[in-house]
Amino acid sequence: MLKYEFKIMFSKHMNRILLAVLLLLAFVFSFLAIWSVNYVDANGNTHNGFGSTRQLNECKAKYEGTLTSEVIKDVIAKDRKVTRKYENAVPDRVYAKGAQEYGDIKDLCVSILCYDKDFDEAELDRLDMNGAERIYDIRDRNIGREIKEYGNTHAKARFLKKQFSKIATPFEYSPADSWKKMGLYATTYALSVLMIISFFAAGIFSQEFDLQADAIFFSTKLGRSKGTKTKIVAGLIMATVIYWSAMLLLSLISFGVMGVSGAHSPIQMEYSYCMYSYTFVQRYLVILLSGYVGSILAAVVAMLVSARFHSAVLALCFPFVLFIVSPFIGRVLPFHDFFNVTPDQLLNVYNCIRLPLLYQFGGVVVMQIPLIIVVYTMITMIIIPFIHKVFNRWQAS
Template sequence: MIKLMLKYELKKIFSKRINQILLAAVLVVTVIYSGLAIGSMSYTDEEGQNHTGIEAGRLLAEDRNQWKGELTTEKISEVITAYRELSVKYPDGLPDEEWGKQVQSYYDIYDFVIDIMTPDSEWNESVLYQLSDEQLKDIYTIYQGNMRKMAEEYGTTPEKKNFLESIYEKVEIPLTYAAKDSWDTMTMYAQTYVLLMAVIIGFLTAGIFSGEFRSGTEDVFLAAKYGRSKAIKNKIIAGILMATVVYWIGVGLLSFISFAVMGTSGFFTPYQLGDPYSIYVMTYGEYYLLILVGGYIATMFCAVLTMLVTVKMHTPNLAVCIPFFLLCMMPFIARALPAFDAFFNLLPTVLTNIFNAVRTPNLFQIGPFVFRQISFLMVLYSVLFIVLLPFIYRSYSRYGIKKK
């Protein structure tokens, strides 16, 4: 009986014409996003000719992977010396031929050194010309020294300082390099994609309970033998199952198409290569998974909140706006009200904006315990997701009782 009821609720969701149109749109958008990600890859050959499209990602990875392996100080010195020589030779700017022959292959390493030397300032390549050969050989010593300074700067309490120091100690020196461009690209596209999925799934879940109110059959539904118990539970389960399946099929398809073409080089490349002072010590592959999981948690929270508001209001009109308002509008409001950063840093929009959140050393402290922002919010909204489920059940199961 329970399986039949769940199957029936799922059939109701996927048989609605508007829902079918939305799911078809998701499929189209997924393919388009994959194509845009693939098309955004660019490779310059030794003749200075620029290539984009299907082969560009793998050609770029092949070119940069000649530096694959431990990023030793000898490699770093070789890169910086080579770039300095080219800068002297071409004071008016590097020609495309030189970019394709040399600079393109080691630009990630060159960029990494500048980031190390500018922890609290804007990216400025002039710092490279202030480095002596001895300083280049001690670049990791400088890096570790700057990490200690960052721990002191952002460690506003002894507990936060100790926490940051323990985090930075996990950065393995020297870093290991491999071309990471496909992951760099996909983190940007996935960030936008999960936001879109959250809004669409919110619309789909809003109709699960409103369907009864819309057709005026809520009294019949609730008067049935299992109307106020198993039937409501199956509606909730159907909503969670539908949201989970749609989300992971969508991001799975996006990832499969994109990485199948661009390649997966760089999965184990440390994220610190692109953001040396990030307090999230992970690889680029883990970074991508963090974006997907964070987006899933935010999506599920918005989905159950949408169902709850639908049950309370007896209409989906307001409920469908919740994901859009929380995840799309709140970031703009936050920029306009910087004085309330502490409040906005606790909203689920952070989980659909991990691309920026990992670059900010936001910490929360409860007593002696210190938490990083993303980790804290992932746990918080997972708990809130679970807490809201009984409220949905109770609100719908008690519908009509008071007025009788």
């Protein structure tokens, strides 16, 4: 019966077209990520595309290792010398041998200095050299301010202190441009995968009614029991196979070309005040896992609506509202705390990870990302039995 469900599912012309589109999008997003990285050679020529990320990583590898205060002071001194000489018109050849090599470290320093301000490189010019040596002290002081802002209870403040204590300083640096780019593109691609999975799932329970074969299905010996269970299992397997195959293809193409340098660098190199003690590879895996939970949730919601109303179009509307419309609604309504834990946040980990959002239940404090992953995994498991019950209730009536 499972084989039969898959045969029907993948024999539909539209479903095959959508799989082809998904395959095409994997290449499109991969190449967009690859071409978004620029490298300037010693002659001042700019390159992007194949090889540019690896060349850029080789260039930045000069500073790979522990970012001690001495290293940071040296970088700031070099950058200040170039800025004073060329102001805002730094030649490409000079940039290639200077700011391009230490750009990540410079950005880290600026982000530390701009804790409660917009990113402004001028802040670095205002910093004296003694301040350059104390850059980690400045960060620690601002972390104290962050704990006061977001730790509005004793338990939350204690939790934040513990979280930040897990992040070792000085940071271990390795150029991680491929991971930075892929965090964004994997998030965008995962949303496309989710909607295509929802389309597949929306037709699983409505197809008998579309073909007017529902009477035959329910009159068979195992239609109401094994037949219904098989449809649910087929939907879950379909969502799992499509999601992980698509994300694996995207990852293999992108990282195969760009490389995996910086996988074990802390994400604080990108978000200096992030409370999550993740490396870049760990953040990427969390993005993939969260996207998978979202895809499974979208699939079971689509199957539930399809089983209840026997309409694939209506079933597809629910995941669309939950994951695409909901973020826009959340931006205009004054219920930010609520919209920080809605299902669309499963596809927004790349941005969620920047803020130290905490939730307290009694004496237990949890972070936003683990909370939404666990909660929506549980909700998915709760919905599954209801699909079976709702589908069979129609037969009983």
